[in-house]
Each structure stands twice: as C-alpha cells, then as structure tokens.
Amino acid sequence: MQKIPHIELNEICYQLGEGSPKSIKQVFGGDIHESWQIEFKNAKFFLKRNAREGRFLEFEKSCLNNLQKYLNYENLIVPKIITYLEVNNVELLLLEWIDMKNSDQEKLGRGLGEMHIESNKFNQPSFGYPIHGFIGTTNQIKGWEKDWIKCFINLRIEPQLAILEKDFLEIDIKNKIKSKIESVLLDHEPMKSLVHGDLWSGNIGVTLMNKGVIFDPASWWADCEVDIAMTRLFGNFRNEFYENYHKIVPIKKGSERRTIIYNFYHILNHANMFGGSYCHQVQSYIRNILSM
Numbered sequence: 001m002q003k004i005p006h007i008e009l010n011e012i013c014y015q016l017g018e019g020s021p022k023s024i025k026q027v028f029g030g031d032i033h034e035s036w037q038i039e040f041k042n043a044k045f046f047l048k049r050n051a052r053e054g055r056f057l058e059f060e061k062s063c064l065n066n067l068q069k070y071l072n073y074e075n076l077i078v079p080k081i082i083t084y085l086e087v088n089n090v091e092l093l094l095l096e097w098i099d100m101k102n103s104d105q106e107k108l109g110r111g112l113g114e115m116h117i118e119s120n121k122f123n124q125p126s127f128g129y130p131i132h133g134f135i136g137t138t139n140q141i142k143g144w145e146k147d148w149i150k151c152f153i154n155l156r157i158e159p160q161l162a163i164l165e166k167d168f169l170e171i172d173i174k175n176k177i178k179s180k181i182e183s184v185l186l187d188h189e190p191m192k193s194l195v196h197g198d199l200w201s202g203n204i205g206v207t208l209m210n211k212g213v214i215f216d217p218a219s220w221w222a223d224c225e226v227d228i229a230m231t232r233l234f235g236n237f238r239n240e241f242y243e244n245y246h247k248i249v250p251i252k253k254g255s256e257r258r259t260i261i262y263n264f265y266h267i268l269n270h271a272n273m274f275g276g277s278y279c280h281q282v283q284s285y286i287r288n289i290l291s292m
Helices: 006-016 056-070 106-121 148-163 171-185 225-231 239-248 255-274 277-290
Strands: 023-027 034-039 044-050 081-087 090-096 127-129 133-135 138-140 143-145 192-195 204-207 212-214 220-223
Touching: 006 081, 006 090, 044 056, 056 081, 056 090, 056 106, 056 133, 056 192, 106 192, 106 204, 106 212, 106 239, 127 148, 133 255, 138 148, 138 255, 143 148, 148 171, 148 220, 148 255, 171 255, 171 277, 220 225, 225 239, 225 255, 255 277
Parallel strands: none
Antiparallel strands: 023 034, 034 044, 044 090, 081 090, 127 143, 127 220, 133 138, 192 220, 204 212
C-alpha cells in the first residue's frame, strides 16, 4: 500500500489546522493519480496526488470551480475543493468526502440538464477552454473558436489524429474524416454549455440523499450533446437518467449520428493511450462516419 509522504501529510494537516489523522485509507480505482480517504476527528476528506509531469490537478480544480457555478444543488453536486497544494513539484488536491450508493439516477439526469441549460444562459462567446487540460493522460489543448465545427475539429479531433502513429491512417483518410464531420455538423445548431467532458460511469454517482454527483471532469465549452454522447460509450447509465435529462434538454434531430462523431474523440484518445482493441474501434468509427 502506497503511503502519503510525511512532508505532504504535514502540509495538509497544517492547511487544515488539524493534528494527526484518525485514519488514512488508500482508495483504488484510477490509474492516473494516487488517492486516499483521510479521516480526522470531525471530518473526512478525499486526497488526490499527482506526481506526473503536467498540472493535472490544477486543471481539475479549474473545472470543478467552473462547474459548481451552474449547478442546482438540490439535484446535482460536485465535490467541494478544500485546498490545492504543491509540495516539491507534487500536486495535492483535497476534496470533501462524499458517501455514495448505487441508486436511482433521476436527479443525476435532471441536474445535468439544468447545468447545461444554466451554463448556456451565461452566453459564453466562444467554444473551447482558457487553460491547458487533459483527457485521461492526453493533452486537451486550450483555445477558443467562435464556430463549433472549427472548435471540435481543430481543438479536439485534429490533435488526436496527430498523435496516431504515422502509418495508422493515411493523410487523405484523415482529411475525408474531417470533411465528413464538418458536413454532418453543418445542419446542427449546438447548445453551447459548460460540459463535464469525461462523463462515463466511473465519474458519476448518487449520494445517500439521492442527489447526483459528477467528478473527475475534463471540462470545456462545447455542444452539450458531447456529455450525453459519452454516457452511451461504455453504458451503465439508466433509463431514468435519460428520461429526466431530456425533460430539461429535448432530443434534437440527428443526435444518433452526432453521438458517433462526438465519441470518435474519446475512441481516438483511448487508442492513443492504450492501443490494442481501441485501434480497431477507430477503424470501425471511421467506416461509420464516412458512410453517413
């Protein structure tokens, strides 16, 4: 079991004004950061530790701070940030501990829809994000585009295609893919929202009070449909999630085709991170997109 370095634990206790923790338990489940539950006499916290190159947790802090601006806390919450520290070039992000259960996703769906609607009302002028970020361990580049198609292709698809091995896709295939994505998205009017950005079943939950919880975001200002598309990529979202989301944000014509296009970003990313079967899925997605 990995232990928290003494100097880092001391700094956390100092920031909290606490003495030694009552208990420290390592939490497993992700492979990007190390994490622990730290319990003091009157409170429990969730600690994430990043020793990789890159400011992963600073980006996560930015995302969580921005998401919370648009939440209806009766239905949906994100973990509250307690403190963010850097100790000897190691990032530490301390969050509130949230007990969760496997339960009804009604409020999760409703709350996500409300978040998309409320952030849309902010009238953010462009698509993108102001700081450099990450999707998994891959760079998610910063930048802005007024046009949604240019944003999705230039800031998301093109950087992923550029990472692929040179011989994996010929240049003319890459150009055909980008051209096809553009033609499919031309007749779509996106609802610009602040999205979670990495919304799969491992990054959501339900509190003991049945509120939805979203965490580990990779946010950006995008078409709100990118979040719903990703929920369908790996499954485990229930019918009541979609029913309640679409009571808030109605389904638009052509969403099935856009789901494939938006998830192409994540399939490319998984191929770049893990290779293997995801490379075959890239080819399958290309065939589907080019046949649209």
